[in-house]
Amino acid sequence: xxxxxxxxxxxxxxxxxxxxxxxxxxxxxxxxxxxxxxxxxxxxxxxxxxxxxxxxxxxxxxxxxxxxxxxxxxxxxxxxxxxxxxxxxxxxxxxxxxxxxxxxxxxxxxxxxxxxxxxxxxxxxxxxxxxxxxxxxxxxxxxxxxxxxxxxxxxxxxxxxxxxxxxxxxxxxxxxxxxxxxxxxxxxxxxxxxxxxxxxxxxxxxxxxxxxxxxxxxxxxxxxxxxxxxxxxxxxxxxxxxxxxxxxx
Amino acid sequence: xxxxxxxxxxxxxxxxxxxxxxxxxxxxxxxxxxxxxxxxxxxxxxxxxxxxxxxxxxxxxxxxxxxxxxxxxxxxxxxxxxxxxxxxxxxxxxxxxxxxxxxxxxxxxxxxxxxxxxxxxxxxxxxxxxxxxxxxxxxxxxxxxxxxxxxxxxxxxxxxxxxxxxxxxxxxxxxxxxxxxxxxxxxxxxxxxxxxxxxxxxxxxxxxxxxxxxxxxxxxxxxxxxxxxxxxx
Numbered sequence: 001x002x003x004x005x006x007x008x009x010x011x012x013x014x015x016x017x018x019x020x021x022x023x024x025x026x027x028x029x030x031x032x033x034x035x036x037x038x039x040x041x042x043x044x045x046x047x048x049x050x051x052x053x054x055x056x057x058x059x060x061x062x063x064x065x066x067x068x069x070x071x072x073x074x075x076x077x078x079x080x081x082x083x084x085x086x087x088x089x090x091x092x093x094x095x096x097x098x099x100x101x102x103x104x105x106x107x108x109x110x111x112x113x114x115x116x117x118x119x120x121x122x123x124x125x126x127x128x129x130x131x132x133x134x135x136x137x138x139x140x141x142x143x144x145x146x147x148x149x150x151x152x153x154x155x156x157x158x159x160x161x162x163x164x165x166x167x168x169x170x171x172x173x174x175x176x177x178x179x180x181x182x183x184x185x186x187x188x189x190x191x192x193x194x195x196x197x198x199x200x201x202x203x204x205x206x207x208x209x210x211x212x213x214x215x216x217x218x219x220x221x222x223x224x225x226x227x228x229x230x231x232x233x234x235x236x237x238x239x240x241x242x243x244x245x246x247x248x249x
Numbered sequence: 250x251x252x253x254x255x256x257x258x259x260x261x262x263x264x265x266x267x268x269x270x271x272x273x274x275x276x277x278x279x280x281x282x283x284x285x286x287x288x289x290x291x292x293x294x295x296x297x298x299x300x301x302x303x304x305x306x307x308x309x310x311x312x313x314x315x316x317x318x319x320x321x322x323x324x325x326x327x328x329x330x331x332x333x334x335x336x337x338x339x340x341x342x343x344x345x346x347x348x349x350x351x352x353x354x355x356x357x358x359x360x361x362x363x364x365x366x367x368x369x370x371x372x373x374x375x376x377x378x379x380x381x382x383x384x385x386x387x388x389x390x391x392x393x394x395x396x397x398x399x400x401x402x403x404x405x406x407x408x409x410x411x412x413x414x415x416x417x418x419x420x421x422x423x424x425x426x427x428x429x430x431x432x433x434x435x436x437x438x439x440x441x442x443x444x445x446x447x448x449x450x451x452x453x454x455x456x457x458x459x460x461x462x463x464x465x466x467x468x469x470x471x472x473x474x475x476x477x478x479x480x481x482x
Contacts, residue, residue, distance in 0.1 A: 059382055086388035096383035100401040109397055110387035155383075162387055 010035045010166055010197055011056065016065035018051050025051045027221035028065070033166070033199060038192045040208035040229070041201045043218040044244055049201045052218060053168050056199065057088045070165065086114060089159030093171040095151040097143035097158070103130070104139040107158045115162065122161070129157040133187050149180030153187055160191075167191065169200040185211075205249060209233055217241045258449035265440045265450075272436030273457050276422045279432060283357045283422075284415040290358065291365025296395075298370060309366070316363035322424050325356045329428045346429060353425035361418055368414065372407030373399055409473035416465050420458060433457060 009032040018026040025048045033039055043049045054060040055075075056067060062075045074084050097106050107126040111117045117125075130136045133153035135146075143151055152172055159167055169188065173181045185207050192198060192211050202208060208215050209229045216226040217238065225238040233249075236242045262269065297309045316324065329352045332338075339351040376399050384394040426435035437454040441447055 057386055059386060082385075082388050082390050084388075085386055088386075090383075090386040092379060092383060094379050096377075096379040098380060098383065098398055098402075100398070100405070110384075110389060113393055113397065114388045114390075158387070 009033065010037075010070060011199075012066070012068040013056070014066040014068070016052070016055055016067065017063045018048070018055055018060055019063045025221055026055070026062075029218075029221075029223055031216065031223065031226075033197065035165075035197055036195045037214065038196075038198045038200065038212045040212035040215045041199060041218060042203070042205070042208060042215060042244075047219045048221045049218045050170055053170050053199060053201050056168055057085050057090055059090075082114075086110075086162050087165045089162060089164035089167040091152070091155050091159055091167065091169045091172050093174050095143070095148070095155045095175070097146075097151050097154055099143055101142075102139070103135070103141050103143065103146070103154050106143065106154060107161045110158075111161050126157070126161060129160050130154070132160075132190075133157050134183075147180060148176045149183045152176065152180075152184045156184075156187055156191070166197040166199065169198065169202070171201050171203065173202070173204055203248070205233070205245075217244065219244070253448050253452075257446060258452060261440060261444055261446060261449050262453050265436075265443075268436050268440060269433065269453060269457060272431060272433035273461060275430065275432040276419060276458075277461065279354060279357060279422045279425065279430070280415060280418045282354060283361050283418050284411075286358045287361035287365045287414075288411065291362040292369050294362060294366035295369035295373065298366065299373070312359075313363045313366050316360050317367070321356070321360050321421055322427065324360055325353060325424055325427055328352055328356050328359075346431075349429040353428050353430045357418065357422065357425060360421075361414060364414055365411065368407050368410045369403065372403040372410070375406045376402045405476060408476060409469060412469040412472065413466070416462055416469060419462055419465070423458075 011033040013029055013031045013033075016026055016029040017024070029052060031039075041049045041053065051060055055062045056069075058067070058074055058081050065075075067074050069084060069088065072084070073079060074081065097103075098109065101109060104123060104126055107129060108119070108122040111122040111125070112119055127136060127139065130139055133156060135150055135153055135157070138146060138150065138154070143154070146154065156167075156172075172188070173184050176184065181204065185204060188198070188200070188207070189211050200207070200212070212229050214226060215229050215232040217224045217232075217236075217240075219240050225232070225236065225241045233245065236245055294309050294313065297305050298313070300306060329349070332352055338348050341347045344350070380398050380402065381394055384398045385391075389397065422432050423434035426432055426438065429435065431439075433454055437450045440450040440453075444450070
């Protein structure tokens with residue numbers, strides 16, 4: 001599938017390294033992510049793919065290298081990371097909806113308190129987003145009353161409420177019961193079709209194949225292979241990728 | 250020898266009931282002021298202990314450890330007589346014996362705050378890190394995350410422990426009778442001095458403490474169960 005894509009690199013990653021003590025999790029990652037592009041990141045567990053995506057909004061502090069978002073390096077002391085994160089949405093494996101807030105409050109908390117959008121406008125927007133993910137009737141509920149799939153759809157709406165320029169998904173369907181994976185992937189697919197720039201760490205090979213513009217395979221802390229999905233799955237070259245695909249497909 | 254007589258006990262209570270109840274009231278007032286102040290001060294200490302400013306951390310840790318590792322009774326004595334030795338007296342015109350009340354209450358607050366600080370710290374520590382990451386990833390600052398996500402969730406974690414602390418403070422107020430605050434234990438000693446009876450006033454005192462504390466601790470247990478039922482993620 002091909003999305004609206006331009007040559008402008010929205011996010012540039014240069015020589016990204018991350019060490020946890022003596023453990024080298026990322027050993028030099030280079031990638032450009034373009035506006036409107038959907039990049040699927042796959043790899044075995046422990047390969048560093050989650051660490052990679054968490055470095056993109058500095059939830060993990062890179063040990064070395066550069067992460068440049070919209071022309072500005074984000075991993076420097078002088079970068080206003082709170083400001084930058086407003087433009088980089090993130091969706092987590094465990095949803096992480098604020099358990100002390102209703103669904104409505106979850107979605108409007110950041111727009112109202114960070115972006116200083118008037119409450120009524122923020123709520124109006126939240127309802128539209130909830131409608132988009134099919135959960136308009138859940139606005140007044142607390143997260144505990146929702147299923148996993150519903151929570152993840154709310155989490156996507158919450159990220160969208162900040163009008164981000166890119167959305168990061170860290171294994172968004174891995175904590176879901178199998179019957180709920182589809183509803184979340186459908187929402188993500190619609191986002192992709194609308195031209196949202198997305199980086200998706202996933203184990204859903206079907207999603208990677210059908211929705212993404214590019215698939216990258218991370219193993220042992222480096223990108224072992226990257227390609228457009230058709231070629232990536234039909235003709236894997238890297239032996240580790242071949243091995244991995246044999247196991248998961 | 251007539252050590253104990255139920256009749257005598259009932260007699261004493263009916264004769265000095267206002268005295269006993271006044272003491273019980275004082276104990277409750279002390280506890281209430283203590284719990285409110287120690288919740289605020291303890292929270293500030295918990296945040297201070299988690300701050301990145303090293304000297305502040307050390308100072309607060311030292312305070313917490315000293316007050317948790319020495320008996321309340323000793324703390325009351327040291328601070329009350331310490332203040333007297335340095336000639337520090339706190340008096341207000343409209344209240345007799347305010348000086349004792351002030352120092353007794355201060356020690357109760359300092360002691361309780363040390364425990365509350367640890368309760369709050371563990372309550373904050375128990376907030377799921379994913380909640381914090383979600384807030385930060387939306388562009389919320391550290392302070393805003395604290396206000397909107399961490400503290401409200403921590404409060405839910407610590408409410409039962411905080412209420413238990415309040416219940417135990419009611420009992421601990423008995424110690425400030427040592428410095429002359431006319432709470433329940435002090436009033437019991439008054440009655441003993443007047444009536445030349447020892448056991449009966451103490452038993453009356455025990456019963457009044459029990460009546461104050463037992464229902465409260467049951468209430469706390471009930472609220473704790475209700476909270477747990479609604480918190481499951």
